[in-house]
Amino acid sequence: QKEVEQNSGPLSVPEGAIASLNCTYSDRGSQSFFWYRQYSGKSPELIMSIYSNGDKEDGRFTAQLNKASQYVSLLIRDSQPSDSATYLCAVVKFTGGGNKLTFGTGTQLKVEL
Amino acid sequence: EAGVAQSPRYKIIEKRQSVAFWCNPISGHATLYWYQQILGQGPKLLIQFQNNGVVDDSQLPKDRFSAERLKGVDSTLKIQPAKLEDSAVYLCASSLVLGQGYEQYFGPGTRLTVT
Numbered sequence: 057q058k059e060v061e062q063n064s065g066p067l068s069v070p071e072g073a074i075a076s077l078n079c080t081y082s083d084r085g086s087q088s089f090f091w092y093r094q095y096s097g098k099s100p101e102l103i104m105s106i107y108s109n110g111d112k113e114d115g116r117f118t119a120q121l122n123k124a125s126q127y128v129s130l131l132i133r134d135s136q137p138s139d140s141a142t143y144l145c146a147v148v149k150f151t152g153g154g155n156k157l158t159f160g161t162g163t164q165l166k167v168e169l
Numbered sequence: 170e171a172g173v174a175q176s177p178r179y180k181i182i183e184k185r186q187s188v189a190f191w192c193n194p195i196s197g198h199a200t201l202y203w204y205q206q207i208l209g210q211g212p213k214l215l216i217q218f219q220n221n222g223v224v225d226d227s228q229l230p231k232d233r234f235s236a237e238r239l240k241g242v243d244s245t246l247k248i249q250p251a252k253l254e255d256s257a258v259y260l261c262a263s264s265l266v267l268g269q270g271y272e273q274y275f276g277p278g279t280r281l282t283v284t
Contacts, residue, residue: 060211090272090273092275098277099258099260099275099276099277099278100212100260100275101275102272102273102274105272144211144212146211155200155217155224155264155271156214156225157202157214157273158214159211159212159213160211161209161210161211162211
């Protein structure tokens with residue numbers, strides 16, 4: 057079982073629709089959760105962080121965390137063509153030995169005109 | 170605020186040669202990370218520094234990879250000798266301090282091709 061699992065996609069949504077991206081993780085001790093956006097040929101860019109159960113909204117983005125189900129999601133409202141990218145879910149478990157940030161393989165999102 | 174700086178941006182070498190990458194983190198960030206990202210995969214942590222000390226290098230192939238952060242600011246990652254499977258993007262990231270909840274910010278990366 058992978059530590060962080062994402063559907064690789066591509067996920068295609070029409071412009072203006074809601075895109076829903078999902079992520080599951082295996083380590084119940086995970087404490088912090090992040091979503092990164094990565095355009096082709098570019099480095100990951102942090103877009104959302106969430107630390108407690110529930111929803112966190114920032115503009116068109118909403119992150120949802122359910123620790124009991126070990127599930128994190130990202131909703132993108134009013135999707136735009138510029139949102140087309142790979143979205144990486146990252147999970148952190150902090151130990152005395154450091155901040156272990158583990159990434160999923162990413163979901164490719166395509167927003168179509 | 171300036172972001173994480175990396176150089177070079179691209180490097181092509183032959184197998185068995187050596188290569189070095191440089192990273193300068195965001196000013197004031199104590200923690201620095203090196204990741205390897207192979208095409209189609211998520212970044213994989215190689216090594217993590219807190220100031221000039223190594224916090225975690227459990228996934229660093231120590232027979233060929235080495236890294237240092239001598240003055241607790243910029244860092245160098247070296248590969249010697251390189252193998253074909255080392256072809257990847259090498260990403261440097263930094264965060265303010267070590268601890269949960271502290272977000273990591275990535276540099277532009279160095280794309281390495283080993284032929």
